[in-house]
Amino acid sequence: MIRSLRVRLMLAAAVLAVLFMLALLPALQKAFSLALQESIEQRLASDVTTLISSARIEHGQLRMPALLPDEQYNLPESGLMGYVFDRQGTLVWRSRATSASAINYQPRYDGRGNEFARIRQADGEEFFVYDVEVKLLGGKSAAYSIVALQPVREYHNTLDGLREKLYLGFGAALLALLMLLWAGLTWGLRSLRHLSRELDQVESGTREGLSREHPxxxxxxxxxxxxxxxxxxxxxxxxxxxxxxxxxxxxxxxxxxxxxxxxxxxxxxxxxxxxxxxxxxxxxxxxxxxxxxxxxLRKSGLVRHQVEVRPLLDSLCSTLAKVYRDKHVHVSLDIPAQAQVPMEQGALLELLGNLLENAYRLCLEQVRVSLRQSSGQVELCVEDDGLGVPVEQRQRILQRGERLDAQHPGQGIGLAVVKDIVDSYDAQLSLDDSALGGAAFRIVFSRD
Incomplete structure (x- = not known):
């Protein structure tokens, strides 16, 4: 599950942007296609106009000059394909560029004036055709269809080039849009990050409340x-x-x-x-x-504290060593430098004080305190080499709400306070056998 609000909004915006562009792309391609066909129609119409302006009627026969005004018609390799058909559909003239092509086209002399169409040959090749019906040439009566053609493959080549550029442009535009969206979301969520920092300060106890400098x-x-x-x-x-x-x-x-x-x-x-x-x-x-x-000593609802463990242990062990100086207790501290526990100082002092007092009182000569840290947890363990706690009694003495001092005379209220403190901080308290031979009290705190 994605827990970052900025990443969620960015993914949603990216999906919407991609869907919008995918929907827009076919529409743009269609618009380009129609615009290109319109351009081809206009060019073919211009070619037909050139042919009409060059045609003459002499003695009832069509005469075309040897060299047309548009030089491209005079070059075989130019690709300008022009035809003139009479009313019966008989071909009476063709441009030099058509000498290598056998176009199967039959004009419709039906009085509609002009027509822009698309035809397919037997070999599968397609052409755009612009057909104009002419009734007067040079002021004389005439009945001809003047036709200009262009291969459709040129249209496809142009459209493919436009499509490739369109894809590249859309990709660049999408990348730029995503970068702008990321920058905009970063700026827009800046106030939430500021609020988060203030909440961290409240939890750590460095400030009492939130400011009003927010949206x-x-x-x-x-x-x-x-x-x-x-x-x-x-x-x-x-x-x-x-x-x-x-x-x-x-x-x-x-x-x-x-x-x-x-x-x-x-x-x-x-x-x-x-x-x-x-x-x-x-x-x-x-x-x-x-x-x-x-x-x-109960945990605060919103404020979270971090207390360094080693100084408190040094102070408590120094005090208990004086109280139990006749036992000559040897204490080993396996605590990383600057290790911290997510508790208030007073609560941690009371918790460690009770556990260490029990360990000093019940041990033979050794007490060990260790702390292990991981990415999500802190484990604190207090051990001794005493007689330990019978297995059948462990579950009962750690049961929530039990009066430990009433069940085990001589132990006072220390473990009851420890259990209440541990529960108030949503930690876990367990009782095991220690490698030293006595009891091992383990407390696991969550960093969340």
Whole structure:
């Protein structure tokens, strides 16, 4: 499927231009043919006029001069073929150019005056004939048919030459027309390319909206997109502000409850109740943090970001190395220089932070992070040499909407946040065995 609008329009215009010229070509050929036949008729009429002006009637007999005014009639090889027939159709005179030709022609002396026709001989050769009936010659009564002929092959030769030139002219005209169409389409679609560049800038986050420097036909579209962008930003901000307000309003009573639970514990029953209360308070706090992270790290509808991976990994690994300094974790980074991932920086930081924190916590001594790029995808993989995840548990813990921290105590909400972030960016998350011996979390992003 052709995805370029300019190429589509160019192909449509080219097809229409070719069809138009193919329809026009026969009409032009017909016009040339009629014009050429009219020219031949006029020339033959002129030849007949020359013969009439030279003819004389003496003693009731036709007399033609030995040398005609038109010198071409006096040359055998000139091709000027002239005949004079009497009323009975008997040939009474012929030009020298007809001495080598035996033309089978019988004039019609029927009172019509003149006739332009086309005749065919027994050998297949054709001639144009101009036949004029004459009743007066030099003021004297006469009854003759004066005829001029021209071979049709000369007409065909001329027409073939014209047709060849017509084809060449049409080909050159079509090529020039296609070049002009391409230039016109390029200029006409310049505004769409400008709009596309502005959309790229909006997606990359370098500008907030589209300008109004576009043709009037596109202003409604750009206005709608600007309203959508503005509405999206406001809605996301309101959503985050509302969640922040909710979290703040819940954190205070949770803190009070936390303090109350810590003050309990005078008797064994109170200590058990305090432990249950602290457990539930901690769980509620985790769920509040989880929902806040879900809301703040989701992908924007129109804006697309590209974040360089290596600096974030260096910062995260440096921090985690201090947290897990007793394990002496060895981390290998297989990341191409300046490799980027199509995510917002905050989302990528949270995603890598959770995956690396799990890898550091569950590994024995090795963690590996790799990135592979292709024309349409980016694959990010975080591996460790720990115990891994049982095969029967993988599908369930990666199932959309599952509360991973509830199913696997000790893992917190990290993988739940990772799954939500991956889903919001239309990426794919999979869990496999690592060559290091533990788990391998693979995330595949599409560049489209």
């Amino acid at each position: 009037s036909e596109l202003l409604r579209l750009t206005g709608s997109l600007n309203r959508l962008l503005h509405s999206e930003r406001e809605q996301r901000q309101r959503y985050r502000d509302s969640l922040d307000d909710l979290a703040h309003s819940l954190k205070t009573p949770l803190t009070v409850l936390q303090g109350v639970s810590e003050s309990l514990g005078q008797t064994p029953d109170e200590r058990e109740q305090a432990r249950v209360l602290q457990s539930q308070i901690e769980r509620m706090s985790q769920q509040i943090d989880y929902q806040l992270q879900r809301a703040s």
